[in-house]
Amino acid sequence: MTPRRSLAFLAVSLLVLAGAVAYRLTRATPIAPDGAPVVVPGSAGDHVRMHMVLAPRDLTMPGPAPQVVEGRLQLDNDACEACHEVQAAQWRGSQHQTAYTEREFQRALAHEPVPFCRGCHAPEADPRRPATGWAADIGVGCVSCHIVGDAVLAADGPAVAAPHPLRRDPRFATAAACANCHQFAFPDNGRRAHPEAMQRTIAEHAASPLAATDCGDCHMRDRDGARSHAFVGSRDDDYFRDALTISAARVAPDTIEIEVAARPDVVGHAVPTGDLFRRLAVAVRPLGRGPARPWTTQYLARHYALERAPDHGGPLRVERSDDRPHPGEPPRVLRFRLDPADAARPVAWEVRSERVESILEEREDRAVVVGAMSLAAGELPPT
Numbered sequence: 470m471t472p473r474r475s476l477a478f479l480a481v482s483l484l485v486l487a488g489a490v491a492y493r494l495t496r497a498t499p500i501a502p503d504g505a506p507v508v509v510p511g512s513a514g515d516h517v518r519m520h521m522v523l524a525p526r527d528l529t530m531p532g533p534a535p536q537v538v539e540g541r542l543q544l545d546n547d548a549c550e551a552c553h554e555v556q557a558a559q560w561r562g563s564q565h566q567t568a569y570t571e572r573e574f575q576r577a578l579a580h581e582p583v584p585f586c587r588g589c590h591a592p593e594a595d596p597r598r599p600a601t602g603w604a605a606d607i608g609v610g611c612v613s614c615h616i617v618g619d620a621v622l623a624a625d626g627p628a629v630a631a632p633h634p635l636r637r638d639p640r641f642a643t644a645a646a647c648a649n650c651h652q653f654a655f656p657d658n659g660r661r662a663h664p665e666a667m668q669r670t671i672a673e674h675a676a677s678p679l680a681a682t683d684c685g686d687c688h689m690r691d692r693d694g695a696r697s698h699a700f701v702g703s704r705d706d707d708y709f710r711d712a713l714t715i716s717a718a719r720v721a722p723d724t725i726e727i728e729v730a731a732r733p734d735v736v737g738h739a740v741p742t743g744d745l746f747r748r749l750a751v752a753v754r755p756l757g758r759g760p761a762r763p764w765t766t767q768y769l770a771r772h773y774a775l776e777r778a779p780d781h782g783g784p785l786r787v788e789r790s791d792d793r794p795h796p797g798e799p800p801r802v803l804r805f806r807l808d809p810a811d812a813a814r815p816v817a818w819e820v821r822s823e824r825v826e827s828i829l830e831e832r833e834d835r836a837v838v839v840g841a842m843s844l845a846a847g848e849l850p851p852t
Contacts, residue, residue, distance in 0.1 A: 579826075593613060769792050
């Protein structure tokens with residue numbers, strides 16, 4: 470490197486450092502009770518992550534592509550909708566039906582356009598190439614869940630005259646019906662020294678106070694308690710808010726404390742659960758005259774680091790901790806220390822559910838947010 474390039478590199482480095490320092494000085498500081506970095510030791514999420522066992526795919530239950538074509542009952546999704554009009558109307562517009570076409574998934578898929586992701590979100594398509602036409606439109610369709618093998622799969626029920634083969638299996642009303650798509654390993658586990666689960670909702674549910682409650686008892690009910698194929702979930706504002714208790718307090722003039730807990734009587738898994746692109750953002754911002762101050766944000770999430778693989782190939786995402794609220798645990802307590810100059814100012818606070826398009830970068834605050842929902846917000850006056 471020439472002397473001129475060395476001086477230029479040094480100048481740019483100093484500017485970046487000065488900007489980072491200035492930015493940090495204008496923000497509140499996340500703190501633990503003793504002033505140490507915020508850590509959640511021994512969380513339920515970490516316990517599940519370290520002790521769960523990933524079972525092989527159960528081929529007698531629904532699952533991602535590629536589907537087993539040989540011997541599979543050939544039935545068009547339109548035929549299901551024609552006979553089961555009420556259920557079809559509920560499913561249209563659900564997260565299952567829009568699994569492939571929704572904007573958040575498409576943004577994430579653009580970063581990692583791999584067959585593994587397409588297999589769950591468009592199980593009726595060939596995962597080796599982008600889904601198109603009806604296979605993209607139906608996402609996870611009637612046939613995706615109900616046609617396994619040579620018959621239409623259903624839970625236990627009364628005998629009915631059906632125009633197609635019907636196989637009843639009591640496990641279809643349990644978490645077993647959801648497991649193949651909602652709990653699975655990273656596709657690159659063969660490169661890892663220690664295999665990891667990419668999703669583990671089923672294990673979280675099994676460790677929760679609602680373990681005896683089936684997935685469908687919550688996610689296949691409408692607001693009146695009737696059975697529904699709308700699959701209420703994380704995109705429903707009221708449903709999501711009802712899963713958490715959130716409170717904020719100014720415990721000292723310069724200290725804000727926000728508590729977030731999963732309700733053990735309402736939710737049977739971590740909040741949020743599912744893919745690693747979902748998180749809770751907990752933020753505070755001093756108010757007052759002059760330009761708007763930046764938010765200081767902490768994240769309740771599965772936290773990842775990029776590590777070199779044992780095979781010396783590309784870096785791997787390795788989970789370091791999980792501080793999402795889990796039912797049955799004490800509340801997550803997040804503390805923020807204000808700058809002394811802001812101790813006499815009112816402070817705005819907010820808790821949001823966020824979906825990011827990628828976690829290929831370790832800095833969580835740099836992730837691009839592609840979907841957000843405000844769960845609770847308020848203003849704390851000076852004390």
